[in-house]
Amino acid sequence: MTTALDGRRRIVRALFQHALCQGLRSGLDPLRTDREFRVFFPGYALSLLGSAMAPVALAFAVLHGPGGADRLGWVLTARILPLVLVLLAGGVAADRLGSRRVMLAADLLRALSQGAFALLLLTGHAPFWAILLLAAVGGAGEAVFTPALTALIPRLSPPGRLTEANTLLTLARSTAAVAGPALAGLLTAAAGPGAVLALDAGSFAASVWSLALLTVRLPAGEPGPSYLADLRAGWTEFRSRSWFWVTCLHICLFNFLLWAPFLVLGPATAGQRLGGAGSWGLIMAAYGAGSVFASLGLLGRRPAHPVRLATLASAGWALPPGALALGAPLPWVCAGALVAGVGTAVNGTLFATAEQRLIPAAAQARVAAYGSLGAFALGPLGLAAAGPAAGLLGTSTVLGFGALWLLLSTGLVLTVPSVRRN
Structure with missing residues (x-):
């Protein structure tokens, strides 16, 4: 009886392991078979890690100055406000000009703003107005990038592998959210917040490089007579579902x-x-x-x-x-x-x-x-x-x-x- 039970357990375990391996293998299909997704993914994953590290460095950089907590609140507001204000314009731009072009511009902007922020901290000359301005620029870049990403992924993987592609992107975000703050804490203690923000700028540069290497040419949409008309058309699509x-x-x-x-x-x-x-x-x-x-x-x-x-x-x-x-x-x-x-x-x-x-x-x-x-x-x-x-x-x-x-x-x-x- 025990031998038969052990045999059934081994069969069930083997079937489970086979199903798990099959699921993992098919889940990695976008990286194995979709050249465009394979080119895009590493740069995007690196930029996610840099973005997860940046808030820790930013907090240490601002809190150690005069008026720490109040100033940190202003910096966070300076980043969030343009993100909200620019979001709709970013969606229109991506549909009119093509998501790849818009994402290239957005990540180039974020690389430059974080690089400038890092330089100010490393040189010890970081006026508060400059910190606010660079935080706002970074928020605007994120607002432009985010809706364009949704439109990009179906061009990099076929419809049959969209779930797998989005799962890999979610896995990259989740891993960065866990590893980024811990890594940033260690690096900030060892080298200071300026060095962490310099790495973040480098991660955006890696994303720019990956986007530039894409060979797929994403067509621009058929623009309406104005940005306002495109916004109205987008609203119609939104509320109709x-x-x-x-x-x-x-x-x-x-x-x-x-x-x-x-x-x-x-x-x-x-x-x-x-x-x-x-x-x-x-x-x-x-x-x-x-x-x-x-x-x-x-x-x-x-x-x-x-x-x-x-x-x-x-x-x-x-x-x-x-x-x-x-x-x-x-x-x-x-x-x-x-x-x-x-x-x-x-x-x-x-x-x-x-x-x-x-x-x-x-x-x-x-x-x-x-x-x-x-x-x-x-x-x-x-x-x-x-x-x-x-x-x-x-x-x-x-x-x-x-x-x-x-x-x-x-x-x-x-x-x-x-x-x-x-």
Whole structure:
């Protein structure tokens, strides 16, 4: 009996390992068979790592000067404001001029701005007005790059491998989010923030090089009579797809009611009840690890209903704030963060795939810009309101309300027929 049971276990293990290897092999197909994606991916992955390192260096550079915390807030605002203001114009530019051209210009701009920032820090002459200006330039570059990326990927991989391509991009983002801050902390301590920002500038230069090596010529779209006309056409495409604008509204309110308060109140709660800054680091590390694991698990998977599954996965974001609201111990909060990281990878990968498959190629960048703007428009307000709301209602009430709202809203979004169907 024991021998037969052991034999069945070995067969099941072998079948599982075979399925896993097959999934990983097919998941790497864009790197093995799609020359354009293979050229683009390394430079983009390096730029993600540099971008994940930069905030640590920026914080050390600004906080060590006079008026540290206040000045850091101004610098972050200087970066976010042009990002929001330029986003729609970036989407129009990508659809009119071609996403590759726009991304080349955006990353060249970011390489130059971060290089200038690094030079100011390394020479010891960094006036605050220059820091604000360079932060704004970097934010504008990101606003132009982001919607163009959505439109670029379908030109680098065929429709049958879009899920795998987006999974690899999500894996690169997740890995950078975990490794970047840790690496930046070590390098900042050893060589100073200027050296880290110089590396970030180099990472953008690597992305420029990868984009320049692409041989595919991405045609510019048929422009309308004006930028305003193109914006109106993009808005028409956006609002005509209920699955898209409903899920964007879902993410917008999630950022406002749950994630922004979690990012503000989570560290404070960890410091007061869970043992300090190290515990918050463990929570965020678990979140990053969940995203990495989910990205690996998605390799080779092609769900039939990506929008439906992406929406279901968003419910995982309720767990870490909910655990904090309930007064759970650190291991349970970390477990919730791990599941939330899984939800982030699944949601981001599958929703990007659905965008690229279901939205006309000529309007993808503009629609992506509207989606990004809508999803994150209330995030800054949520960050600003979290502290006062917690002072009035209590931290547990704010976090618990956000978690319950997310679970309820996820169920409501799933009642929309086009969300369930796609």
